[in-house]
Amino acid sequence: MARTANLVIKGLYRDSVQLMEATEKLKGFPGVEDGAVVMGTDSNKAVLRDLALLAGDGEGAGPNDIIIAVRATGDLEAVLRAAREMVLETRPTSGLRYGGVDEALRENPDISYASISVPGRYVSGIASRLLDHGVNLFIFSDHVPLDVEVELKRRAVEKGLLVMGPEAGTSIIAGVGFGFANKVGRGPVGVVASAGSGIQELTTILDGFGIGVSHAIGVGGRDLTARVGGVMTAEALKRLESDAGTRVIALLAKQSDMDVVGRVLDDVNPSKPVITCLLGYDGWELKGYRHESTIHGLALRICSMLEPSRYPSVVEGVEREVSTLMGAVSGPSHPRGFYCGGTLATETAFIWRKAGFKVYTNLGLDWVEKLRSPHDSVAATIVDYGAEEFTEGRPHPIIDPSLRNRRVSSELEGSDVSAVLMDLIIGYGAPGDVVARTLADLGLERIQGSRAKLVVRVVGSVSDPQWPQIAELRKRPLIMTSSNALAAAYGAACGLGDPEMLENLSRELIASR
Helix, strand or coil, X not given: CCEEEEEEECCCCCCHHHHHHHHHHHHCCCCEEEEEEEECCHHHHHHHHHCCCCCHHHHHCCCCCEEEEEEECCCHHHHHXXXXXXXXXXXXXXXXXXXXXXXXHHHCCCCCEEEECCCHHHHHHHHXXXXXXXXXXXXXXXXXXXXXXXXXXXXXXXXXXXXXXXXXXXXEECCEEEECECCCCEEEEEEEECXXXXXXXXXXXXXXXXXXXXXXXXXXXXXXXXXXXXXHHHHHHHHHHHCCCCCEEEEEECCCCHHHHHHHHHHHCCCCCEEEEECCCCXXXXXXXXXXXXXXXXXXXXXXXXXXXCHHHHHHHHHHHHHHHHCCCCCCCEEEEEECCHHHHHXXXXXXXXXXXXXXXXXXXXXXXXXXXXXXXXXXXXXXXXCHHHHCCXXXXXXXXXXXXXXXXXXXXXXXXXXXXXXXXXXXXXXXXXXXHHHHHHCHXXXXXXXXXXXXXXXXXXXXXXXXXXXXXXXXXXXXXXXHHHHHHHHHHHHHCCHHHHHHHHHHHCCCC
16 A cells, blocks of 8 residues: 655755656656655645645755655655655756856856856846856746846846846747757747747747747846836847847737836837737737737738748638637537646637636736636636746746646546646757656546547647657647647637637637738
8 A cells, every 4th residue: 555755855955957857766766656856845835735745744844945755655764765865866967067157157258148047046146247247148047036137137238238037938049049949940030028938839830830030039027017127128129120130020928018018119119020919918009010919920920021922821721720620619618728838828818818708827917817726726727837836946847747737637537627728848948758748647548538628739840859759649639739829719619619719719819911
């Protein structure tokens, strides 16, 4: 009979990748049915509690402690001892190692970009030292204090440098990806975006149209708020305006202050065409700028400008896909969505609200309802597993989607669910076996036996290393769409049991030109 126990290592920190690797090794120990290695934050303890993995000492662990949680048969104490030694011995497995920022700068005096991924409370000192050395920053870290972000960006602008982030999931500078990125072609489109999954969605759709990207600059989810004031959005727009390889600029944001957006665009006054996609704002207009309601619509608008001869065939392909999806509409009942990408979750929330649903989320948006607990679904529920409550002290769900995948698997069993939506983000930063891992988590029998339709939006390009594995997804009884907006429109149509809703949403939000 399996038993559950926890072992706490006090005052020890490991980063999210190391924790994920330790968790995977732990699950492979003889007799282990389930297990996790996480930092002892309140959110992580809540997750362990939901998985029936929190016990004993784990309840008293603090955010600076590591919890080893195990459910196993046999000698449980021996498993915990072996797991403890494994965690203590965990070290970075590749790359150059330095004793600190100063040593790294001495060894690399010509460095121009640096990526920071440390707990948010440590970002200020590291980032300041790098800015003083004239280095552009990509700050992947979350939980960075807002006043620190404002100060770092102010200093960067004074020095003519970029601070991408905090909470910047993705950037592509001259073809080089930072954070989570996809292998997409170079081309004439410059992108400024508040967060990562939106960049990935846009650049991979464009890549499918044969349109490449000059640069994609992720400025962080808070940049276009009133407190930050769009400081780095303005700097990024100026860079793209002066870049000879950029012909058109896309401005994409999941949470924006419209006054800030308008002021930034007025101040920069770019001469190149700028198309905006400010998710959640329908019909927003600023003189001289075209606004699109969805990321798919943004990509189609860019295609119509840059590849007018190809555009009709692209739209025809969308129309064929919509017709096929209409024939698969089920329902009516509640649609639900569980995401690794917050921008994609926001886009789905916008489309479902537009379709007439009362949407419940953990997204922190003022135009949807707030979930009391992100672990419990209510009617039309959308959960972003990349939110801070899920990522403090554990890997980002793109790196380890198992927690999200388990939620999807559980929701498929709900009798009041019509469709369950999820993203599957591949490319750089995602595990090489993410497709196989996700299929194993979902379970073929559960997909086949579900009344609800499983809808998967794969965010990736045909050049990504995981792309050949997508063939395995196509063998499963699920629905794959060419964009998140189409997946969201299909989910809404299922929720209402109305195929025409899909056609209407698609025409209005995606393919109407």
